[in-house]
Amino acid sequence: MILYIAEKPSLGRAIADVLPKPHKKGDGHIIAANGDCVSWCIGHLLEQAEPDAYDPEFKSWKFEHLPIIPQNWKMKAKPNTRSQLTILKGLVKQASQLVNAGDPDREGQLLVDEVIAHFGVKGDKLHQTKRLLISDLNPQAVKRALGQMRSNREFIPLSTSALARSRADWLYGLNMTRAYTIQGRKVGYQGVLSVGRVQTPLLGLVVRRDEEIANFVSKPFYEVLANLSTEKSEHFKAKWQPSEACQAYMDEEGRVLSKGLAQNVVGRITEKPACVTGLESKDKKQNPPLPYSLSSLQIDGAKRFGMSAKEVLDTCQALYEKHKLITYPRSDSRYLPVEQFAMAPSVVSAVLNGASELLIGPDQPNLKLKSKAWNDKKVDAHHAIIPTEKVANLAGLSQRERQLYLQVTRQYLAQFYSAYLYHETQVEVEIAGGKFKTKAKQEKALGWKQLFSKQESKQEGKSSSSSDNKDDESETLQELPSLVKGQQLHSGQGELIEKQTQAPKQFNDATLLSAMTGINRYVTDPEIRKILKDTDGLGTEATRAGIIELLFKRNYLLRTGKSIIATDVGKGLINSLPLSATTPDMTALWESNLDAISRKEAKYLNFMTPLLDTLSALIVQAGAQLPSALQGVKSPTNSFKKKRYTRSTGAKTSSGSAKSKAKPAAKKPARG
Numbered sequence: 318m319i320l321y322i323a324e325k326p327s328l329g330r331a332i333a334d335v336l337p338k339p340h341k342k343g344d345g346h347i348i349a350a351n352g353d354c355v356s357w358c359i360g361h362l363l364e365q366a367e368p369d370a371y372d373p374e375f376k377s378w379k380f381e382h383l384p385i386i387p388q389n390w391k392m393k394a395k396p397n398t399r400s401q402l403t404i405l406k407g408l409v410k411q412a413s414q415l416v417n418a419g420d421p422d423r424e425g426q427l428l429v430d431e432v433i434a435h436f437g438v439k440g441d442k443l444h445q446t447k448r449l450l451i452s453d454l455n456p457q458a459v460k461r462a463l464g465q466m467r468s469n470r471e472f473i474p475l476s477t478s479a480l481a482r483s484r485a486d487w488l489y490g491l492n493m494t495r496a497y498t499i500q501g502r503k504v505g506y507q508g509v510l511s512v513g514r515v516q517t518p519l520l521g522l523v524v525r526r527d528e529e530i531a532n533f534v535s536k537p538f539y540e541v542l543a544n545l546s547t548e549k550s551e552h553f554k555a556k557w558q559p560s561e562a563c564q565a566y567m568d569e570e571g572r573v574l575s576k577g578l579a580q581n582v583v584g585r586i587t588e589k590p591a592c593v594t595g596l597e598s599k600d601k602k603q604n605p606p607l608p609y610s611l612s613s614l615q616i617d618g619a620k621r622f623g624m625s626a627k628e629v630l631d632t633c634q635a636l637y638e639k640h641k642l643i644t645y646p647r648s649d650s651r652y653l654p655v656e657q658f659a660m661a662p663s664v665v666s667a668v669l670n671g672a673s674e675l676l677i678g679p680d681q682p683n684l685k686l687k688s689k690a691w692n693d694k695k696v697d698a699h700h701a702i703i704p705t706e707k708v709a710n711l712a713g714l715s716q717r718e719r720q721l722y723l724q725v726t727r728q729y730l731a732q733f734y735s736a737y738l739y740h741e742t743q744v745e746v747e748i749a750g751g752k753f754k755t756k757a758k759q760e761k762a763l764g765w766k767q768l769f770s771k772q773e774s775k776q777e778g779k780s781s782s783s784s785d786n787k788d789d790e791s792e793t794l795q796e797l798p799s800l801v802k803g804q805q806l807h808s809g810q811g812e813l814i815e816k817q818t819q820a821p822k823q824f825n826d827a828t829l830l831s832a833m834t835g836i837n838r839y840v841t842d843p844e845i846r847k848i849l850k851d852t853d854g855l856g857t858e859a860t861r862a863g864i865i866e867l868l869f870k871r872n873y874l875l876r877t878g879k880s881i882i883a884t885d886v887g888k889g890l891i892n893s894l895p896l897s898a899t900t901p902d903m904t905a906l907w908e909s910n911l912d913a914i915s916r917k918e919a920k921y922l923n924f925m926t927p928l929l930d931t932l933s934a935l936i937v938q939a940g941a942q943l944p945s946a947l948q949g950v951k952s953p954t955n956s957f958k959k960k961r962y963t964r965s966t967g968a969k970t971s972s973g974s975a976k977s978k979a980k981p982a983a984k985k986p987a988r989g
Contacts, residue, residue, distance in 0.1 A: 318352050318353060318354055318411055318412050318413055318414070319353040319354070319412065319413070319414040319415075319416060320353075320354050320355075320356065320408050320409060320411075320412035320414070320415055320416065321353070321354070321355045321356070321416045321418045321449065322356055322357065322358065322405065322409075322415065322416065322417060322418055322419075322429050322432065322433075323355065323356070323357040323358070323418040323419070324357065324358055324360075324418065324419040324420045324425050324428055324429065325357055325358065325359060325360065325420075326357050326359065327454070327638045328357065328418060328420070328451065328454070329346075329347065329355045329356065329357035329418075330347070330355075331451065331454040331456075331459050332355050332418060332449070332451070332459060332463075333347040333349065333355040334456055334459070335456050335459045335460050335463065336349035336350075336351070336353055336355070337349050337350035337351045337353075338350055344404060345357070345400070345401050345404040345405075346404060346408060354408055354412070356404060356405055356408050357401075358398075358401070358405070358419075358428055358429065358432060359398045359401055360398075360428070361395065361428055361431075362394065362395055362398050362401060362402045362405070362432055363392040363393065363394060363395065363402070363431050363432065363435055364392065364393060364395050365390070365391075365392065365393075365483065365484075365487045366390075366391035366392060366393045368382075368385050368491065370391050370393070371385070371387050371391070378495050378498065378499055379499070380495075380496065380499050380500075380940060382495075383492050383495060383496055383936045384488070384492040384929075384932050384933055384936045385488075385491060385492060385495075386488065386929060386932075390484065392431065392435060402432070402435075405432060405436075406436055409432075409433070409436050409438065410436075412442075413442075414442075414445060414446075414447070415433060415438065415442065415443075415445075415446040415447070415469075416446070416447045416448070416449050416466065417429040417430060417433070417446060417447070417448050417449065417469050417472075418449040418451065420645065420647065421450045421451065421452050421645055421648075421698040421699035422645075422647055422648070422649075422698060422699055422857075422858070422859060423475050423476075423478055423479040423482070423698075423857065423915060424479055424857070424859055426448075426472050426475045426476045426479060426698070427475075427476045427479035427480055427483070430469075430476045431480075433446065444470065446468075446469040446470075447466040447467065447468065447469055448466060448467045448468065448469040448471065448472050449462055449463065449466050450462060450465075450467070450698055450699070451645070452644040452645035452648075452699055452700060453641070453644045453645070453705045453706075454637065454638065454641045455641050455705050455706060455707050457706060458705065458706070472698070474914055474915050474916065474917045475698065475915045477914055477915075477921050478911050478912070478914040478915035480921075481911055481914060481921050481924050481925060482857075482911050484925070485514060485907065485911075485924075485925070485928055486513070486514055486515075488928070488929070488932060489512075489513070489514040489928075489932060490511075490512065490513045490514065492932060492936060493512035493513075493517075493898065493932075493935065493936075493939070494509065494510065494511050494512050494513075496512075496935075496936055496939040496940070497510040497512055497890070497893065497894070497939060497944060498510045500939060500940070500942075500943055500944050501893075501944050501947050503943055504943050504944055504945060504947055504948040505947075505948060505949070506889075506944070506947040506948075506950060506952060507952045508886070508952030508953065510890055510893075510944075510947075511871055512890075512894065512898065513864075514904055514907065515855050515856045515860070515864055515904055516864050516867055516868055516873075517890075517891075517894065517898055517899060518855060518898075518899060518900055518901040518903075518904050518905075519829075519832075519833065519855055519856075519864060519865070519868065519901075520868055520873050520874065520883065520887050520890070520891055520899070521891050521899035521900055521901075522824070522829070522832055522839060522901070523824055523829070523874060523881060523882065523883045523887070524883045524887060524888050524891040524892070524899075525891075526821060526823065526824055527823070527882050527883050527888070528888075529820070529821055530820045530821060530823060533820035533821070535817045535818050535819070535820070536568075536574060536817070536818045537574070537576070537815055537816070537817055537818075538568070538572035538573055538574055538815075538816055538817075538818060539572075539573045539574075539575070539576055539578075539579035539813060539814065539815055539816070540556060540557065540573070540579070540813075540814040540816065541556070541557035541579050541582045541583055541586070541811055541812065541813060541814070542554050542555070542556055542557070542811070542812040542814060543555045543556075543557070543586050543591065543746065543748055543753045543808045543811055543812075544808065544809040544810060544811070544812065545591055545746060545753075545806045545807070545808055545809070546806065546807050546809060547798050547800075547804070547806060547807075548805075549798070551798035553755060553795060553796075553797050553798065554755060554795065554812075555744065555746050555753035555754055555755040556753060556754060556755065557579075557582055557586075557751060557752075557753055558751075558752040558753065558754055559571070559573055560751075560752070563578060566578050568818075572818070576813075576815070579813055580813060582751060582811065583811035583812070583813050584811070585748075585749045585750075585751065585811075586748045586749055586751065586753075586808045586811045587808070587809070587810050587811045588807075588808070588809065588810070589748055589749050589807075589808045590748075590805060590806070590807065590808070591746050591747065591748040591753075591805070591806040591807065591808045592746065592747050592803065592804070592805055592806065593744060593745070593746055593800050593801065593802055593803060593804040593806065594745050594746065594747045594752075594802070594803075595743070595744065595745030595802065596742070596743075596744055596745070596800055596801065596802045597742070597743045598740065598741070598742040598743075599740070599741060600738065600739075600740050600741075600761070601738070601739055601740070601741050602736040602737065602738050602739075603736060603737040603739075603764075604688065604689065604736050604765075605688050605690075605731040605732055605734060605736070605764075605765040606728060606731060606765075607651040607652065607688075607689075607690050607701065607728075608651055608652075608653065608690055608701035608702060608703050608725075608728050608729055608732065609651065609701060609702045609724075609725055609728055610648050610649050610650055610651045610701060610702065610858060611629075611630065611633070611646055611647055611648055611649065611702065611858040611859075612649070612830055612833070612834040612854070612858055612861060613651065613834075614629060614633070614646075614702060614721070614724070614725065615629040615630065615826075615827075615830050615861070615862065616827045616830050616831055616834075617724060617827075618720075618721060618724070619825065619826035619827035619830065620827045621720075621724070622717070622720050622721075623879065624717065624826070625826050625862070625865075625866075626826055626830055626861060626862035626865050626866075627862040627863070627865070627866050628717065629721065629862070630646065630647075630862045632715075632717045632718055632721050633646035633702070633721060634646060635718060636714075636718055636721065636722055636725075640707075640709075640713075640714065640718070640722075641705060641707050642704060642705055642707055642709050642722055643702055643703065643704055643705060643722065643725050644700070644701075644702055644703050644704075644705060645699055645702070646702055647699075647858050647859040648699045648700065648701060648702055648858060649699075649857065649858040650695065650696055650697075650699055650700050650701050651690070651701045652690055652691070652692045652695040652696050652700060652701055653690050653691050653692075653696065653700045653701055653703065654691070654693055654696045654700055655691050655692070655693050657691065657700065658687060658691050660706065661684055661733070662684055663706045664703065664704055664705070664706050664729070665682055665684060665730070665733065666706075667704065667705070667706050667707060667708045667709070668704055668709075668726050668729075668730065670708045671707075671708040671709030671710065671711065672709055672711060672722070672723060672726055674723075675723065675726060675727055675730060675768065676730075678767065679734075679767035679768050680734075680767060682730050682733035682734060683733050683734065683735070684733055686732070686733050686734070686735065687732075688731075688732040688733075690732050702725055703725065703729045704722070704725060704726045704729055709722060711723075727768050727769070730768055731765040731768055734764050734765035734767065734768065735762065735764040735765070736762075736764050736765070737760075737762070737763060737764040737765060737766045738760075738761040738762040738764060739758050739759060739760045739761055740758070740759045740761055741756060741757070741758050741759075742756060742757050742758075742759075742797055743755075743756040744756065744797065744800060746806065748808045755795070755797070757795055757796060757797040823877075823880035823881065823882055824880070824881045824882075825879045825880055825881055826865075826879070826881070829865060829881055830861060830865075832855075833854050833855045833856060833861050833864075834854040834861075835853075835854065836849070836853060836854050836855050836901045836905045836908075837849040837850070837853055837905065839900075839901050840900070840901055840902045840905055841900055841902055842902045845902050845905065845906050848906065848909060849905055849906070849909055850909070853905055853908060853909050853912070854905070854908065855901055855904055855905065855908065856908075868887070872884055872886055872887075872953035873886060873887035873890065874887060884953075885950050886947075886950055886952070886953060888946070889944070889946045889947040889950040890944075890946075890947065891946075892946035893944030893945065893946040893947050894944075895935065895938050895939075897931075897935070898935060903931065907924070907928065910923070910924045911924065
């Protein structure tokens with residue numbers, strides 16, 4: 318008997334649907350006509366044992382016990398799913414062949430592997446276990462996946478990485494939470510102070526941003542524009558580029574703070590001859606945006622539709638499980654396997670039949686085009702989120718479901734359009750010894766941008782950066798006359814423009830997610846920043862939404878309109894912790910190492926040993942200093958005191974959503 322162990326009942330039913338019929342449904346399993354069986358987990362059936370499982374003394378929170386570091390890790394059955402674990406135990410014993418059918422990600426791999434290990438499966442049975450990777454719950458896709466099973470042994474590094482992450486979160490969260498909760502009571506704070514490997518640096522980003530805004534003092538700065546004209550009375554503007562001699566009058570952003578200096582430049586260039594000293598004109602192109610990963614979709618969902626990270630994840634989960642309209646949503650990849658290109662005609666056909674409104678106006682997609690999205694080297698367990706071969710009934714979707722389905726579909730269709738082509742001209746002009754620049758862009762072929770509105774095109778493209786402003790945009794779009802290098806011009810009345818420096822903006826859902834997915838921008842240690850890639854982040858695709866929501870539930874963050882700010886408790890906690898616990902440096906490096914384990918580039922012990930050394934030093938530091946920033950801060954009404962809360966952030970449930978697992982506060986510190 319082959320036993321398929323799925324991550325959740327919905328996935329189990331999808332597998333059973335393509336196995337020989339008739340089926341016999343039993344308690345927690347389905348038997349196919351050929352005798353093969355499908356059963357399932359319900360999220361994690363096992364969890365890390367509590368500290369008192371290692372020593373009854375650990376039931377009490379005492380500083381002298383810390384750090385608590387298990388020598389031999391113990392797992393225990395989750396009480397509410399113990400019956401399903403018992404069912405699986407009997408089926409595993411009967412099976413001649415096991416198939417790990419966890420979700421196609423790190424957590425899905427571990428979730429089933431830990432059950433197999435818990436039952437003591439060894440020898441040939443363990444060696445011959447297969448891995449079934451399903452990212453599309455439609456029958457034809459499941460059938461294809463069944464024909465492409467791989468050895469489960471190939472995914473040992475992925476499972477090891479997830480195990481290291483789980484243990485690191487337990488060690489760090491439990492010990493740091495106990496340490497600072499105990500110390501907090503000494504200054505009068507009566508709540509539980511939850512500290513996590515991921516949640517605390519994330520909170521630190523918000524607290525520091527809030528403090529930066531509160532302490533910000535706006536200053537005026539000045540720009541100078543030259544009004545230029547040709548002999549044919551053709552007009553355009555160019556902006557002054559301050560020289561090195563002006564640096565003493567500029568801030569670190571290169572803005573001129575001296576009004577007198579700017580006024581002097583205006584006087585020097587008014588009614589003066591000018592000369593074109595530099596002219597660069599070339600054709601440029603912009604390739605289609607890649608299909609979505611979960612984080613990139615969450616960021617776009619927040620920007621376009623005002624959706625929270627959790628709302629995007631939950632909506633995507635419904636589109637995947639209930640409607641079967643998109644592929645596996647908890648993906649961190651934006652690429653597709655090359656073999657998937659052969660399915661493009663059927664996927665596009667389904668889109669044209671179900672969401673034809675996307676192609677009202679644009680040209681038809683060219684299925685002979687293959688964008689850079691199809692790249693086997695950048696795909697392993699899962700691929701980008703794309704529409705399935707199922708025809709959508711848009712009328713049967715909720716507003717949010719419809720919005721995200723169309724967004725995913727539009728991004729996929731873009732792969733079958735040519736690049737966006739434009740001509741860019743950059744001009745450098747000299748006036749009275751000063752340098753002035755301007756540029757213009759002329760569109761030649763919209764290509765993939767046909768699929769997006771003007772507003773969406775700007776968001777999708779890479780032509781603008783966070784530092785761009787309206788003046789830069791107007792310069793880019795202005796029309797330039799035909800110019801040649803060395804051409805003489807006339808500079809009319811110079812313009813002095815006074816602006817004010819702006820405080821950084823408060824975080825919102827989109828920018829906070831963006832910070833988590835590109836955390837190297839916020840890492841302070843230059844040596845750590847060198848190690849990190851642009852894509853290294855805090856948390857995983859599956860956990861980021863849960864971590865953000867967790868900070869709200871714990872009253873560390875709150876929303877004011879679209880902005881996310883820290884509460885007094887959140888600020889007090891961050892200002893009581895050592896800097897290394899509140900900045901993303903350490904955690905980002907750990908995440909990078911965990912990723913290296915999954916790629917067979919690092920080993921478990923190479924990750925855990927320095928982590929334990931760091932943890933021990935942090936506990937010593939916690940004991941040496943009281944969290945005085947929390948003195949006088951009241952514990953929120955729904956504090957963890959006498960309440961139940963989770964140690965896990967983003968733990969999977971049968972629906973695939975993040976869910977808090979309740980336990981007494983004195984027993985379970987926060988993880989993540």
